Amino acid sequence: MEIHLDRESATPLYRQIVAQVIAQIEDGRLAVGTLLPPERKLADRLDVNRTTVVTAYRDLVATGMVEARVGRGTWVSDAVMDGANLPQPLAWQTLFSPTAERLRDPVMRDLLATVGRPGMIGFGAGAPEPEFFPVDLFRRAMSEALDTHGANLFVYGAVQGWLPLREALVAWMARGGIQASAEQVVVLHGSQQGLDLVARVLLEPGDAVVVESPTYLGALQVFRGAGARLLPVALDQEGMRLDLLEQVLARHRPKFIYTLPTYQNPTGVTMPLARRHALLALAARYGVPIVEDDPYGELHYGDEPPPRLAALDRRGLVIYLSTMSKLFLPGLRLGWLAAPPPLVEAVTLARQNVDIHPNSAMQHILHTFLTRGWLAEHVAALRPTYQARRDAMLAALDRMAPAGMSWSAPAGGYFIWCQLPGGMRARTLAVEAAREGVSFVTGDAFSPNGNARNAIRLNFTGASEDEITEGIRRLMVAVRRLARRDASPARAAPDAGPRPVV
């Protein structure tokens, strides 16, 4: 225990001792149970009267931070541990960085919390159906990996990802025409991590990013978290409108264009081949890279989609992101990125600080699924199932939706995007729908500028056909009730409060 007395100070010496002991307890220099020096010894050491130390110790005992007993001495009390006697709780709110403040959007957390809620038909989260998870094959792959690699399955691995898995992913991408080498691939813990890493290496606060409007809410959260200025570009039936994009590119200098050209989240729209070429040409003309996010491209319910932008790119403009979450197992947390070498290098180095490398055991499992053809078979089996679910939802909407409501008819992917009738507010509908036992995500969550308030996104892959029909019935009960209420001016309710997901 170190005490430095200032004899010139107006503060009495015993109070200086009290203040310094409390400070040392609070910052941990004096741990619980530490004996304070005997009174006489401290008085001699500090060259003060013994009553000064006696008074100081008496006041310290009164704070509850130290205890004293005759014969045992004076020690730091364990009451300090529960913080009961600390003067103030730590003011955490004052410590958060500006980045933490920008990251305070709970929408994704709340959305995932709704998955599997009893009694609720969930059209909210973009989740695959657990019933189809290939658990038996997974068990087989796991036990084979353990037999072959034993304890080596759990050692640290390469930051960029296990090379054999990167090679298998190269072969997987080649199915969609993407020519990449294993050196251009980074294995990720989900494509969400890819968005975060791309933002880390390319964005500074104030930088501009072009986004589709509406677009994937998790990307909006990342770009907002990075302090980026979002430049929204509206969509039409063929994806991002290039006339509007050109105006934006001519006026601003965005760091990149973020796009989902294939079965877009949330609208389901797909960009045709001609526009893909035109987008690449425009990006090349303005020297702006493209981040192509492609979680859904394998899930086509008819013809295959046009080649990915990454497959058409001849100039090294495209950062391609994809994931196993929508085809396979979202909880596996595996995705990947394929990009030009300088970006791969930057992302890999940034990744060291985040989680060091991807989970080794899960990389082996995915490698087995890819190289044995199990994943391809799994996806081939999923397509007709999800197609039937999409059709069930479209048919239910056709049968039950009131006039004035419209929706997209996606050729693949996970989502149908609905425009509500009249000026109906999606957030108000979300509250009514929750009462009926059905959930969805409101359009504003996908909007870079809070628009799309009278739109909703419906996921059709996470519920059975019967549940879908029942869920749409419940939803339409809520829509009609709200339409009647909106039509009655006396009872028109303001936009309801809760966050979009219920």
Ligand SMILES: Cc1ncc(COP(=O)(O)O)c(C=O)c1O
């Ligand atoms: C467009 C898009 N990108 C990225 C992700 C993130 O997926 P994950 O991190 O599970 O790979 C999602 C998930 O919904 C998505 O829809």
